[in-house]
Amino acid sequence: MINIYTLSSTFYIFCMTTAIILFIASSLLYYFLMPQQEFRHLGRKCLEGSNLVVLLAIATILHEVFEDGASGILYIEAMDVWRYGIILISLISTLYMMYDRHAGGQYLLMASFLLLPELDTWLPWSLLLALSCIALRLIRVFPVAYRQYREQLTARSIQSAVDFLEEGVLLSLEKGEPVLVNYVMYDVMEKLLGTVIRNANIFWHILANWNNTERLTMERQGRDFLFRRNDGVAWLMQRRYIRFRNRSGWQISALDVTNLDRVNRELDQKNQLLEKRNEKMKYLLNHLVDMQTQRTTEEMRYKIHDLMGQRITILQQLLNNKNMTNYAAILPLVENVLADMRRETVDNPAERLNVLVRTYGSLGIEVTVTGNLPANQEMAARLVGIIREALTNAILHGKASRVSIELPPTGKRILTIRDNGIGCHGTIQSGNGLQGIERRVRKMGATLHLTGTPHFVLSVEREDDYDSRTHH
Structure with a gap:
């Protein structure tokens, strides 16, 4: 067939730019569909692959028409077997996925039929219409695929979510084979051991048998291990038994408890100091009355001593006084001394x-x-x-x-x-x-x-x- 139409540069650039944009959008659609459950179906993979191939075929035909027209050569379509092959692949993929109306196979089938050599007399409008069909399919399919990609829980989304955690996470099977490890856990392994240990059981065995050094010390806290570096950084390592998908395994977590550990140590020091002060206060309170009584007793003893000294001195003076002839006057003084002693000691x-x-x-x-x-x-x-x-x-x-x-x-x-x-x-x-x-x-x-x-x-x-x- 012969096409007597020669493409202008402006129209060619517009069509090629549109084809490139649609190709990029189709590639993104392919990327968003990859982790989803429906993309495991072979028919859906073939359908999306056919979409990319049709866009490449449109770009190829546009380029040939433009180059031939620019050279002053009429575009003569020979036996383009590859174009029939593309149409056949698209037809098979569309029929295979016909049950899924959300896949938009009918738009792709329409675009592929517009590549038939028999329709070259409609060039370039047939190619522009084919691009429009693919664009309509993307408008319908792309938002749904993107929303499902954001909402669906996939291995990729789980890994991305775990990588954003501030704590290190290592999930493994019971024999230690790793299932999921985030970046923080790799970083903790490097800082603790200087290397990355893939097997969870070996990693935990090394931690459990750690010999303290000046750089790094380990303190057991029940089933957990608290590691402290000499720069004050501290990690709490924990391991728990878990079950998932009818299988058993281990979850090892690494928590950065630097600030918490520092606060706890400060609180321990203050609690010890407070406990000592409380013990001292309790001792003082329990013995305060005894101390007061003892002080009163001491005062009383000195008072008695002074009182007795005074009375004895008076008695000695009375007894040594040669002029003293009435000894009966001495008895009241002795009785006063004994009464004072009794009053002070009760x-x-x-x-x-x-x-x-x-x-x-x-x-x-x-x-x-x-x-x-x-x-x-x-x-x-x-x-x-x-x-x-x-x-x-x-x-x-x-x-x-x-x-x-x-x-x-x-x-x-x-x-x-x-x-x-x-x-x-x-x-x-x-x-x-x-x-x-x-x-x-x-x-x-x-x-x-x-x-x-x-x-x-x-x-x-x-x-x-x-x-x-x-x-x-």
């Missing part, structure tokens, strides 16, 4: 309670006492011991600044202690202080009641009514 529960109130008052802790201790000195001493432990706990653990002590004269309740501290919003744990209180309460045949919220309340009750004023 240590009863009521006085001990007063010492507690004064001692904590000197610390800025307001302690108020309502009522009086029982007349029974043994019970009074035990109640003072309970009050002492309760005050220590209220200040040390409850951070209280005010404590009220109620000593009802009658009734089943014989003691109630309240503070304005932070209370205890969880389960009340019995430490040494509470255990000591419980022992004293049991010895009295009473029951201890504790309330942790909103503030701490401690009460001691007897089963029978009790009159503290009459029991001795």
Whole structure:
């Protein structure tokens, strides 16, 4: 056949540019379809391949027509067997995928039939129409394929997503064959071992048997390993047993815990310091009353010493005085000395309670006492011991600044202690202080009641009514 039409340069450039753009778009379509399930079908692969071949054939015919026209030669179509071959391939692919109307095979089949040599009399409009058919197919198929590519979970998308994780991930079969490894895990392997270990079991075995060096140390934390470099960088290595696709395997993860490790070490140091201070504070609180009593005793001893020295000096002067003939006047002075000694050395529960109130008052802790201790000195001493432990706990653990002590004269309740501290919003744990209180309460045949919220309340009750004023 003979085509007497000669292509202009402008029309040729327009058609070739369109063909190139469609070829690039078709290549992208091929790329987006590759990871999808439907592209595993041989017919779909042939269909997309035929689309690219048809575009190449259109570009080839356009070039021949333009070159022949530019040379002043009429384009004479001979036996173009390859054109019939392209049409046959497109026909077979389209018929093979005819069940899938979304593939747009009908547009490709129409474009391929426009390449028939018998239609060369329509050149270049037949080629332009063929390009239009392919363009219509791309407009219909490309958005769907791209959306499925973005939404469908594929091996490529999984790998891309895992590579964006900040933690290292290595998934392997049970024998250690790797299934999925991200870039962060490769980087961790390089930094820890100086090389990449492909087998997960070998990698974990090396980590588990690591010998500490100046550059890198390992600390076991249960099933996990904490690696620290000398520059402060820290990784937490974890391995967990997993199952996927009816198979078993391992998941090894590497977490950069540099900041967390630094904070934890600082907290550990501060906790140790705080624990030491708490122990010291508890010791001081537990012994503060003893120290106050000891100081009072020392003052009393010096006072007695001074008093005795004064009285003895007077007695010596009286006895050595030759003019002293009335020795009966010496006896009242001796009795005064003994009375002073007795007053200064008595240590009863009521006085001990007063010492507690004064001692904590000197610390800025307001302690108020309502009522009086029982007349029974043994019970009074035990109640003072309970009050002492309760005050220590209220200040040390409850951070209280005010404590009220109620000593009802009658009734089943014989003691109630309240503070304005932070209370205890969880389960009340019995430490040494509470255990000591419980022992004293049991010895009295009473029951201890504790309330942790909103503030701490401690009460001691007897089963029978009790009159503290009459029991001795």
